[in-house]
Amino acid sequence: MDYLLEIARIVDGAVKGDRTKVTAYVEQLVRKLREAGEAAAADRLAKTLRQTATSEVAPALIAAPTRLPVDQESRLALADEERLAPGDVRIVLDAPVQRQVSEFVRFVKAADRLLANRVGISPSMIIHGPPGVGKTELARFIAAELGLPLITARSDSLISSFLGSTAKNLRMLFDHARNRPCVLFLDELDSLAKLRDDQHELGELKRVVVSLLQNIDALDNQTVLLGATNHHHLLDPAVWRRFAYRIELSPPGVDARAALFQHFLDGRAPSDPEVRLLAAAAESLTGADIRRVSETAIRASILDDREGVATLEILREIVRLRLGRDVDLAHTDPKTVRAVHDLAPDFMTLKWLAALFNSSEPTISRRMNAGGNHARQRDSASDQDRDTARNGPPARTGRRLST
Ligand SMILES: Nc1ncnc2c1ncn2[C@@H]1O[C@H](COP(=O)(O)OP(=O)(O)OP(=O)(O)O)[C@@H](O)[C@H]1O
Ligand SMILES: [Mg+2]
Numbered sequence: 001m002d003y004l005l006e007i008a009r010i011v012d013g014a015v016k017g018d019r020t021k022v023t024a025y026v027e028q029l030v031r032k033l034r035e036a037g038e039a040a041a042a043d044r045l046a047k048t049l050r051q052t053a054t055s056e057v058a059p060a061l062i063a064a065p066t067r068l069p070v071d072q073e074s075r076l077a078l079a080d081e082e083r084l085a086p087g088d089v090r091i092v093l094d095a096p097v098q099r100q101v102s103e104f105v106r107f108v109k110a111a112d113r114l115l116a117n118r119v120g121i122s123p124s125m126i127i128h129g130p131p132g133v134g135k136t137e138l139a140r141f142i143a144a145e146l147g148l149p150l151i152t153a154r155s156d157s158l159i160s161s162f163l164g165s166t167a168k169n170l171r172m173l174f175d176h177a178r179n180r181p182c183v184l185f186l187d188e189l190d191s192l193a194k195l196r197d198d199q200h201e202l203g204e205l206k207r208v209v210v211s212l213l214q215n216i217d218a219l220d221n222q223t224v225l226l227g228a229t230n231h232h233h234l235l236d237p238a239v240w241r242r243f244a245y246r247i248e249l250s251p252p253g254v255d256a257r258a259a260l261f262q263h264f265l266d267g268r269a270p271s272d273p274e275v276r277l278l279a280a281a282a283e284s285l286t287g288a289d290i291r292r293v294s295e296t297a298i299r300a301s302i303l304d305d306r307e308g309v310a311t312l313e314i315l316r317e318i319v320r321l322r323l324g325r326d327v328d329l330a331h332t333d334p335k336t337v338r339a340v341h342d343l344a345p346d347f348m349t350l351k352w353l354a355a356l357f358n359s360s361e362p363t364i365s366r367r368m369n370a371g372g373n374h375a376r377q378r379d380s381a382s383d384q385d386r387d388t389a390r391n392g393p394p395a396r397t398g399r400r401l402s403t
Contacts, residue, residue, distance in 0.1 A: 002036075003029055004112045005222055006181075013179075023049065024180035031147075068151075069172040073165060076157035078173045081182075084144035091134060091141040092259045092287065094252060101138065104245050105145045108224055122244035124216075124225040126189075128232040129249035132288030135228040136187055138249065142226065143183040151182050155191040159208075166204065167211035174215040177223055189229040189239070209236045216242045251286050254279050260287055264294035265309055268301060274311045277352070280344035281318045293317045312355050319343065319356065332357050334370040341368065 006029040013021030026049050033042035068077045093101065107114070108123045125142075127135045136152075143150035151173075158169050177184035192208055216239075219225060227243055229235055240246075252260060258279035262269050269275055282290060296317065297309035319340055320327060327336060340356060341348045350361040357364065 002112055003032060004116050006032065009181075009222065018179060021179040028181045069169075069176050071157045071165065071169055074157060077154065078157050078169050079151045079153050079176070082140065082143070082150045082152070084140060084150060086145050086147060089137065089141040089144045090263060091137055092252065092256050092263060093134075093138075093249075094256050097247060097249065100245070100247055101142065105142060108146055111222065122221055123223070124227075124243045125245035125247060126227040126229065126232070126240065126243035127247050127249060128229050130251070130286070131230055132286035133249040133251060134287045135230075135249055137287070138247075139183070139185045139187065139226045139228060142224075143185070146183060146224065148224065149180075149182045150185055151177055152185045152187050155188050159191065164204075164207070166208045170208070170211050170215050174219065178219060183224040183226060186225070186227040189227045190231045190234050209239065213238055213242065251284050252290075254283070257282050257285070257290060260290040261294060264291050265298065268298055268307065268309045270308055270311045277344065277347040278311065278314055278318065280347045281315060281322075283322075283343070285318065285321060289321060293321070312352075315352065316356060329357055332359050332363055332367045334367045337364060337367040 006025045009025040010022050010029070013019070013025065026045060030042045030046045030049070033039075033045065068079050068081060070077050091101075104123075104125055107121045111121060111123065114121055127138055129135060139152070140150060153173055158173065159166050174184070192205070192212070216225065225243070227239075232240065258275050261275050261278050261282075265275075270278075282293075293314050294309075297314045300313060301307070301309045316329065319329065322343055323336075323339055327339075329336070329340075337353060337357065341353060350364055353359075353364045353368075354361045
């Protein structure tokens, strides 16, 4: 049966006299009916809702932005709310992770049908991985694809400085989420675990974890719950177990890196072979790193009045990120030349190396073939060599190096 989820929640709200919940789910039902082409039914329900609203329900409850619960002491909101539509958020994932995410979204969208066949789903997912790999962005993507508002818990205000208030805050936040169609997102869950660092806070941590578990357990199977953490080993195992789906995000693979460069460089991306070079060189960098270097390059190209970005500048930035800020590209020290070459051995041609080091191909070739323990030598490239390297972007069909 279609719309079972909404009908069940409207009935639940009506039985409990909870107008906010009834209103929120009737609104969702109206939206779904419209999407399904059931305009007459949608209009009729919307009309009923409008009449009820003017006669009985306070207008504030109908207005789109909901009032978010606040910490009693600091008066800070316990969450942020973002409304996104399908297609608003673009996420680039490695293929197997993309499949897991699509499956999750498909199950949640099919909750009606699954429930009607007495197969429940537990729509909860924890996303874990190092900083900058797109955990928060993935939660936004999922909410957008589901067409549900994203309510993101703010760990700074949730963890109250007043003993005992954190549990109260958690209850208020979960109550808020239970009463409307939404995705509740507990971002940076490890911040709760930080209480463990402070001996005085250990008792508080236990109370908070117990309260978190109780709140999660009290969710019926219809609130979509997402969590994210950088340090899943710091997370209480009982919290971890509450999430039915677990997704690990790692720094992107080479195809995803190429797609990220295309995405962030937008219409200014260089030719495909150059994007492949950048993607190969950017191994181990995160989506956040790729976004940063791409945006820097776009800014430079706008200021220089160029249409495309300078591949060489992006490459230089990648080299700095991977080998450290101190890497000295002013000198063709053999060790550095080889280290730069080894960042992307299949793509780093003599021409690119010469351009990166502002040197000449013969010099680079000599440095590459020099013994590994050589002391740093000053680049002896002639002025003419340097000028050659500076002239425009290097050709893309340079020889591969044999080391
Ligand atoms: N896989 C990705 N696809 C698209 N954009 C990404 C991806 N990874 C990172 N980004 C970009 O990098 C920015 C930072 O990513 P995000 O905040 O989601 O990382 P995070 O894993 O939540 O990091 P943290 O652990 O520091 O909170 C995002 O705004 C997004 O633009
Ligand atoms: Mg994040």
